Amino acid sequence: MNFKKIFLPFAAGALALGLAACSDEESANTEAENEEPTAEEQQAAEDQQAAAEEMQAAMEEQQVAEDEVVATINGEEITGEAYNSALASTQSNLQxxxxxxxTEEGAEQAKTQTLDLLVNQTLIIQKANEAGLEASEEEIDEEYAAFQERFGGEEAMTELMEAQGLDVETLRGQMADSIKFDKYISEVAPVEEPTDEEIQTFYDENVVTQAEAAGQEAPALEDVRENIVSSLTRPEQQEKLMAHLEELKADAEIERLI
Incomplete structure (x- = not known):
């Protein structure tokens, strides 16, 4: 079970957001080349762009100074740099x-969820370090190679990292934490792997059914097997993880400063 989607390394999250932005821009450019918009369509597009920029500016106003300490967890300081990255992901999820x-309510919710995320992530990484869990260079290399493939190869990923203000060392460090995180979760919140029969049943009742309803061909079982296993095990593991986190919080010294 992989909880990266819940406790997403923020460098990876920034890359994902950057890739989405690039994809949107390329799509818009392609459409513009294929068809000349009408005056009404052009005005609607400009209004939409203006609204998006206004929304982005309003969200950025919620950021804090990069060197500001927003929380301490067992003496470890969490700065605005980490908070701002996490906040962007939280805001995107809310949208x-x-x-x-x-909105006032939305901004408060974003702040609370962001601090919760940082506290949870920090507590688990602290415990993983205490347990002596490590991420080998081979494991990090494998993770890094997977990200390069996801983002279109080494050159494309390098350009995207530069645009997002990331460097290889930072990203590899985030990946190391993510690997240690997964190892720790496997130890404290273990779940049994679903049987082949359970996987097949889920595939037939969900993947195939949805594909047929959309008039599409269902992907091969092996291509979606990992996602199916995640879907089947996630609820139980998440419940165990949340219970474990409550225990950690009860014994931790946590101070929220914003």
């Missing part, structure tokens, strides 16, 4: 759920 992170 995807149809919520406005720029």
């Amino acid at each position: 995807q759920m149809g919520q406005d992170p720029t």
Whole structure:
């Protein structure tokens, strides 16, 4: 079970956001080349762009100074640099759920969820370090290679990292923490792997059914097997993880400063 989507390394998260932005821009450029917009369409596009820029500016106003300490967890300081990266991901998630992170209520929710995320992540990494869990260079190399493939190869990923203000050392460090995180979760919140029969049933009842409803061909079982296993094990493991985190918090010294 992989919880990177819940406790996403913020460098990787920034890359994902950057890739999405690039994809949107390329899509817009392609559409513009294929068809000349009408005056009404052009005005609508300009209004949409202006609204998006206004929303982005309002969200950026919620950021704090990069060197500001926003929380301490067992004496470890969390600075604004980490907070701002996490905040951007939280705001994006809220938008995807149809919520406005720029309202007073939305801004407070974004702050609370961001601090919760940072506290949870820090506590688990602290415990993983205490347990002596390590990420080998081979494991980091494998993770890094997977990211290069995801983002279109070494050159494309390097350009995207530069645009996002990331460097290889930072990203590899985040990946190392992510690997240690996964190892720790496997120890404190273990779950049994689903049987082949359970996986097949989920595939038939969900993947195939949804594909047929959309008039599409379902992907091969092996291509989606990992995602199916994650879907089947996630609820139980998440419940165990949340219970474990509550225990960690009860014994931890946590101070939120914003």
